[in-house]
Amino acid sequence: MxxxxxxxxxxxxxxxxxxxxxxxxxxxxxxxxxxxxxxxxxxxxxxxxxxxxxxxxxxxxxxxxxxxxxxxxxxxxxxxxxxxxxxxxxxxxxxxxxxxxGANYAAAELTFGLILSAMRQLPQQMASAKAGGWQMGVGRTLRGRTLGLYGYGKIGRAVADYARAFGMKVLWWASDAGLERARADGEPVAESREAFFAGSDVVSLHLRLTDTTRGIVTGADLAQMSPRSVLVNTSRAGLIAPGALLAGLNAGRPGMAAVDVFDTEPLTDAADPLLSHPNLIATPHIGFVTxxxxxxxxxxxxxxxxxxxxxxxxxxxxxxxxxx
Missing domain, CATH: 3.40.50.720 (NAD(P)-binding Rossmann-like Domain)
Structure with a gap:
């Protein structure tokens, strides 16, 4: 052929x-x-x-x-x-x-790499060092902090394993069926959707993009997050309601985002307001690129x-x- x-x-x-x-x-x-x-x-x-x-x-x-x-x-x-x-x-x-x-371990590894990058300010610290500025700020330790995982699937569970190895607490939110599976496995589930977003230092999305999940993370969800929290998305940009992430970053909730996916790909406009946002860490959809x-x-x-x-x-x- x-x-x-x-x-x-x-x-x-x-x-x-x-x-x-x-x-x-x-x-x-x-x-x-x-x-x-x-x-x-x-x-x-x-x-x-x-x-x-x-x-x-x-x-x-x-x-x-x-x-x-x-x-x-x-x-x-x-x-x-x-x-x-x-x-x-x-x-x-x-x-x-x-x-x-099997899980897509490449995507799980990148997810945790983005978590580390955001919490330890790795892109900013590297840029400062290369520019001769040495240290530019103070990062935060992962141990003892809460990682909220939205979506009880293979990749999310792999990320949970990495988080626990770093001493993080894991909290789950998912569909009704996903939450039932999590509870059956003895995993900690948030008391409510609001408690999930409000109680997580880092929220990471691990859902498939379908008609049901498109826009499932809303501006109201992001508004529940702490000004010191981080949103990570290595799944699909369409899981977040249109414009909600940029509006949330502008409002300071979440305080930072680390994403591998965008509504338009490839995104080559360096002036794009989300891509160029000072509180966004971005990679060019490389979660599966190994x-x-x-x-x-x-x-x-x-x-x-x-x-x-x-x-x-x-x-x-x-x-x-x-x-x-």
């Missing part, structure tokens, strides 16, 4: 063990992002299969209209960026392993390509498209 891989910005995949899984296919790797849909369609004109790099490119109905040879889209995880109904209408099968075993995590994720993705080529597709999201 003619397989096109999109958005491998640092040409990483060709150097990973998993890439050998595609040895029997005609593979094209695109190492830039093409935002113009017509130009993207021209690139993919001969594609039988498109491999998506997380959510970097949206697959719309109008794009699919221009790709008559496309039969398979292979990716991993959630797929809010893919018009599944349009895929089915065009006879394009979407395969995505949404129930992969060689180890890429090899694990793309092994699944390439296995899906091979399964389809063998006539036995796996992880089908829209199986009705398979027989078209």
């Amino acid at each position: 003619k397989v096109h891989i999109l958005d491998d910005w640092f040409d990483t995949l060709r150097g990973l063990p998993c890439f050998d899984l595609l040895k029997d296919h005609d593979v094209t790797v695109w190492t830039d992002h093409e935002p113009d849909e017509a130009k993207l369609a021209a690139r993919l004109a001969d594609a039988d299969c498109v491999v998506l790099f997380r959510e970097r490119t949206k697959v719309t109905r109008t794009l699919l209209d221009q790709l008559p040879t496309l039969r398979l889209i292979s990716q991993r995880g959630a797929y809010p960026h893919v018009d599944v109904a349009a895929c089915t209408d065009h006879g394009v099968l979407l395969c995505s392993n949404t129930g992969a075993d 060689e180890d995590e890429f090899d694990k994720q793309f092994a699944d993705i390439f296995d899906q390509v091979n399964a389809y080529a063998a006539g036995a597709p796996i992880h089908m999201i829209n199986p009705d498209a398979a027989g078209q």
